[in-house]
Amino acid sequence: MPSSRLCVVVTRRLPEVVETRLKELFDVELRDPDTKMTREELAAALGRADVLVPCVTDQIDAGLLAQAGERLKLIANYGAGVDHIDVETARRRGILVSNTPGVVTEDTADMTMALLLAVTRRIPEGLAEMQAGNWGGWAPMAHLGGRIGGRRLGILGMGRIGQAVARRARVFGMQIHYHNRRRLRPETEADLDATWWESLDQMIARMDMISVNCPHTPSTFHLINARRIKLMKPTAVIVNTSRGEVIDENALTRGLRAGDIAGAGLDVFEHGHEINPRLRQAPNVVLLPHMGSATVEGRIEMGEKVIINIKTFADGHRPPDQVLPGML
Structure with missing residues (x-):
């Protein structure tokens, strides 16, 4: 019998406590080894996931979103900034985008x-x-x-x-x-x-x-x-x-x-x-090598926000940190 749990693809390794909780709640694909996904790997992930969890190193433009599968309904960004995601194109394709504001x-x-x-x-x-x-x-x-x-x-x-x-x-x-x-x-x-x-x-x-x-x-x-x-x-x-x-x-x-x-x-x-x-x-x-948000506490709190956004979406509600084009 097919799983009723959401398929969540995570593009980079996250704190262990965050990954553990994701695995408890969803069917999760974790990134191992912890390397940046190629464009081809991102396209494949967009094609099979219900939810994609990217970060700032992942450029998700209109070209990639055109390759998204019908299952993809949420991009739950791990981070506050979303300028690497074409939010407007995602909206037109019926894909919600959320982020993790205020944590860092x-x-x-x-x-x-x-x-x-x-x-x-x-x-x-x-x-x-x-x-x-x-x-x-x-x-x-x-x-x-x-x-x-x-x-x-x-x-x-x-x-x-x-x-x-x-x-x-x-x-x-x-x-x-x-x-x-x-x-x-x-x-x-x-x-x-x-x-x-x-x-x-x-x-x-x-x-x-x-x-x-x-x-x-x-x-x-x-x-x-x-x-x-x-x-x-x-x-x-x-x-x-x-x-x-x-x-x-x-x-x-x-x-x-x-x-x-x-x-x-x-x-x-x-x-x-x-x-x-x-x-x-x-x-x-x-x-410095982009260390501004690099604290253990901050990274865990970011993960917790991602989980709340996905869980709220899975329960049929609007993610609390949904990003709309007019907000940018």
Whole structure:
């Protein structure tokens, strides 16, 4: 007798506790070994699954969705960002899309502060010197960085993560400024002690530090471009823990090499894991391998949200974290 349980295909390995619970509830295909699926493997998965559980490394475009089988009714994304999924095409084909919002807010905000400190205090340079055994002892003028207290932080994108960054930065004594497509409510602004700038250009020109915390959409692609990098102070630092496509990476590399800005901290990149070699060689850049949400707690909570979305769908209800095209 055929199984009445949903066929769920997971594209990458997840925490053991999450995989165990998935196996208890559904007919699950887990990814082993933990490698990125090829386009052909994704197409095959879309063809046989009732539910696909992808992540940010899986590009699910209209071409792939055209190969989806009649069984596929839900793409339960493991992660908050869905710019790698053609949500509109999925909707037209009767496929729901869900995500895991809010789970990684605090973790990503922590990493933003870590990058701000790492760049301004030159932590990687000191670490490399110690690991190479080249430290000759303390000196008054060695390893001089900058103090972040009292500096102006401009937050680009004041959603959950942007606000979490603002709360942390205030504790460090920073002045909070932000640019957002919608101004925050007065009480929220007051709580964060944040100043809104309608003009991104004007804000960027006056900030000591910029934190990119907005999603990648057609309107935010290369929002930080060569012209805006030229507007920044030569002493300014920019960090990005959101989406790499928001920054024109070639323009940033040229600006760093030319001394147009003082430094950058990047956890995400315009072309995924393919990093501009000139960016890797820049001494005033801190690069991390997309670690912003990489905590045990966060990964488990993401999995729990995926399970709730699938279980709710299986019970005949709308997934609580369904993503609609109008939300993007």
